[in-house]
Amino acid sequence: MASLTGRVALVTGGGRGIGRAIAGLIHAQGASLVIADSGTAIDGSGADPRVAEGAAAALGSRAAAFAESIASPSAAAAAVELAVKRFGGLDIVVNNAAIIRDAFIFKADAFAWDAVIRNNLTAPFHVLAAATPVLREQARAKRGGDPYGWGRIVNIVSSAGLYGNYGQAAYASAKAGLLGLTRVVALDMQRSLVTCNAVAPFAATRVTEAITPANEAQAQYKARALKVPAAPVAELVAWLAGPEAATVSGQLFGVRGREIFLFSQPRPAARLVSPGPAGLGAAIAQHLAPHYLELGTDLEAFGSEPIL
Numbered sequence: 001m002a003s004l005t006g007r008v009a010l011v012t013g014g015g016r017g018i019g020r021a022i023a024g025l026i027h028a029q030g031a032s033l034v035i036a037d038s039g040t041a042i043d044g045s046g047a048d049p050r051v052a053e054g055a056a057a058a059l060g061s062r063a064a065a066f067a068e069s070i071a072s073p074s075a076a077a078a079a080v081e082l083a084v085k086r087f088g089g090l091d092i093v094v095n096n097a098a099i100i101r102d103a104f105i106f107k108a109d110a111f112a113w114d115a116v117i118r119n120n121l122t123a124p125f126h127v128l129a130a131a132t133p134v135l136r137e138q139a140r141a142k143r144g145g146d147p148y149g150w151g152r153i154v155n156i157v158s159s160a161g162l163y164g165n166y167g168q169a170a171y172a173s174a175k176a177g178l179l180g181l182t183r184v185v186a187l188d189m190q191r192s193l194v195t196c197n198a199v200a201p202f203a204a205t206r207v208t209e210a211i212t213p214a215n216e217a218q219a220q221y222k223a224r225a226l227k228v229p230a231a232p233v234a235e236l237v238a239w240l241a242g243p244e245a246a247t248v249s250g251q252l253f254g255v256r257g258r259e260i261f262l263f264s265q266p267r268p269a270a271r272l273v274s275p276g277p278a279g280l281g282a283a284i285a286q287h288l289a290p291h292y293l294e295l296g297t298d299l300e301a302f303g304s305e306p307i308l
């Protein structure tokens, strides 16, 4: 289990839930790490430095706490600097921290939108803007050996950003944006042999516990979700951070208990050459309409009993 010996990781939101499981496993596999967690409430209000400090202290040596919110350029840069100064470099970045402020679009408020986009999409951008120059420099210096193979980025997204979900305009948009960022960073860092992948997790955390079911189907969904541990998400993230995944980049995975999914990513599903305005409706009906996706949420897509 020591496949990450010598590496240094930064895990945002590593003080609770899925991030804590990821931090713990990466650490157990030999990495040193910075746990960046502001100890905020699910909606992003408040802060508690004891969350990051407690998680780092529980791991002991090779773990440092960073308790400031990473949602600013200066804080993201400081978290990266802490990793470099304390542990001598930065090899693995996991953008996991997120908040939720839900409202139907017709009741949405711009302040909540800004807070969620800043926290869940702009913060990962700040972290990557600060971390990638370090990763590129280390790739040039062949940190960890020749050929270089240590640079890894994992962005934690959500099925809500892939399917959409009722009332999650800001959250789903941020997560869909994070998938776009994942693809771009995978391309931009390809020459440096740094990989960047996205993982959509399912796991029982305080967020799952806070779901208020609006109907029987949602109540069943919540009951199933509460059975799913975070450990398998950590196992996939640790694998992506490890030596076997050196050439895996730009991919979108999902993890629900022992099920691991590789998601498709939007590509043309059908094509027609327009016959002009007169025949457009008929041509769409013939060539595109059979391929339309139905409107549904992950509740329908992942409504089956999880395999634990």
Ligand SMILES: NC(=O)c1ccc[n+]([C@@H]2O[C@H](COP(=O)([O-])OP(=O)(O)OC[C@H]3O[C@@H](n4cnc5c(N)ncnc54)[C@H](O)[C@@H]3O)[C@@H](O)[C@H]2O)c1
Residues within 6 Å of the ligand: 012, 013, 014, 015, 016, 017, 018, 019, 036, 037, 038, 039, 040, 041, 042, 051, 068, 069, 070, 071, 095, 096, 097, 098, 099, 119, 123, 156, 157, 158, 159, 200, 201, 202, 203, 204, 205, 206, 207, 208
């Ligand atoms: N739990 C699930 O089933 C599920 C499903 C889909 C996606 N996700 C995603 O998984 C990730 C982890 O979710 P979780 O359920 O473990 O949530 P959680 O609320 O239990 O943990 C998130 C942690 O991130 C920290 N955090 C939030 N904003 C921060 C900031 N700006 N700076 C520093 N720390 C910050 C919080 O303090 C918290 O400790 C999130 O990206 C979430 O969107 C979770």
